[in-house]
Every structure is written in structure tokens, then in C-alpha cells.
Amino acid sequence: MMYARQAVVRLAARPSSAGVVPQTARNMATLREIELRLKSVRNIEKITKSMKMIASTRLAKAQRAMQSGKQYGIANSEVFQNAQPEEASKRKLFIVISSDKGLCGGIHSSVSKATRRFINTGENGGSTDSPIVVVGDKAKAQLSRTLTSNFSVTFNQIGRDIPTFADAAGVADLVVKSGIKYDAIAIVYNKFVSALSYEAAVMEVLNEEVLKEAAGFKAYEMEDDVTKDLAEFSLANAIYAALIEGHACEISARRNAMDNAQKNASDMISSLQMQYNRGRQAAITNELVDIITGASAL
Incomplete structure (x- = not known):
């Protein structure tokens, strides 16, 4: 009778062979999954840390370039303050400044949302048929969902490094030669507030016809080529100022x-490591229980 009871205890201690996975095997599978996930997250941490260090290094350089580029925008604003038209601009062209790179928070969404608001609500002279010029693939992808019919010209591969005046002049030249009809241009870009914040802003540029009719310009006798060159140069200046400030915002946003x-x-x-330690401790405890149970049965 005693031998029969010992046999029953031994059978109870053994796992069933009818497809039932032992508890230790399940714990080992879970621990293996956690270990693989820990390795993956550690690799991601190393990558993000490296990208943060690179962005921190580039941020100081981008801020210095932004301070120099802002002078172009200040010069433009002084010119257009003395050339305000008597009537509001009827048809406005929107130039949206973004970039081709991601992993920088909502830097591209801010200008896209502002542009959609201007077009849909009529703010800043926008309308449903206002033409749009987009610089950067990120804003292009976001605006193409609802405003594809408004696209006139799109640009990419601009501002991969610190933007130059040659980049801005190329954009301005293609905009002028594209034949887009407009009375004024509204450049939508990200304004640098601090190293931790930015906001969507608008810079307005007047075209050649509006400058000619402005009271401040009528007071002087100027040839037609002078006004035309001034309008094109002012557009390139404004685009350069917006590109250089948007680039600084992008680097700052990527660092953050x-x-x-x-x-x-x-x-x-930390959470996965604690979960792994608890699972490993539970697996060891189960193995000790099995050993003690088997020893007691013997």
C-alpha cells in the first residue's frame, strides 16, 4: 500500500505528456521575450542618445546662422512697412517652409495646421483657391491630404544642412518664373522662440505691381527694372530668413x-528589468518547489 502511494505522488509530480507545457518552460519563454525586448530598447536608447548629442552640437551653429539670417528679414520688413497697399491683397500665394527630415516632433505639423487654417477660414488673406508652394516633403505629405488641388510648385532637398542664400534665390527664381498669379506672398514658417519652443508665423512679401502702386514708392522716380529687381530680391531675402529660422527650430525640436x-x-x-528579475525569481522558485516536492516524495 505504501509503494502504491509513492507511485501516485511521483506521477503527480511529473508533467503530463498530453500537450501540457511545464510551468518552467512557459517562464523561460517569457523571460526570453523580455530579454530580447530589453536588448532592443537598449539599442534604441543608444541611437536616441547619439542623435541628441549630434543635434545639440548642430544647434549652436544653427542659432548663429539664424541670428545672421534674421537681418535679411528685418530689412524686408522695413521696406514693406513703407509700401503698404491702400487695399488688401485679393489673391495671396502661400509658401510653406518645412524640410524632408522627420524625428523632430511636431515641427512640420505646426506650419501645415496654420496653412490649412488660413485656407479654410480666410485668415491672412487666404481662400479656398489660394495657390500653395511647399518647401520640404514632410509638409507636402501632410497638406496633400486636403489641399492637393492648391499645389503649384513643390521643392525638396533644400536645407539638408544650414540653408544658404543660393537655396533661397533658387526657390524665389522658380516661383517668379512659374507664372503663378498673386498680389502678395505669405511665407508660413516656424518662428524660433527659445531652445524649447517655437510657433508658426507668417511673413508677407509684396509683388512688383503692388510696390509700384504704393504711395511710398510713387514719391520717387524709378525705372521699371528697379522695382522688379527689388521685388525679386525681397522675396529671396524673406525666403532665406524663413529657411534659416525654420532650420534652427527643426534642430532644436529634434534635440528635444x-x-x-x-x-x-x-x-x-527600468520597468522591463524589474519585470525580468521578477520572472527569473519566480522561475527559480518554481524549480526549487519541484526539487523539494520530488525529494519529499522520495
């Missing part, structure tokens, strides 16, 4: 995004 991503990865690593 990578900093947040690194912190999130660190928190996730």
Missing part, C-alpha cells in the same frame, strides 16, 4: 524629441 525618447527608453528599460 531625442531627449524625450531617451528618457522614455530609460524608463522602459
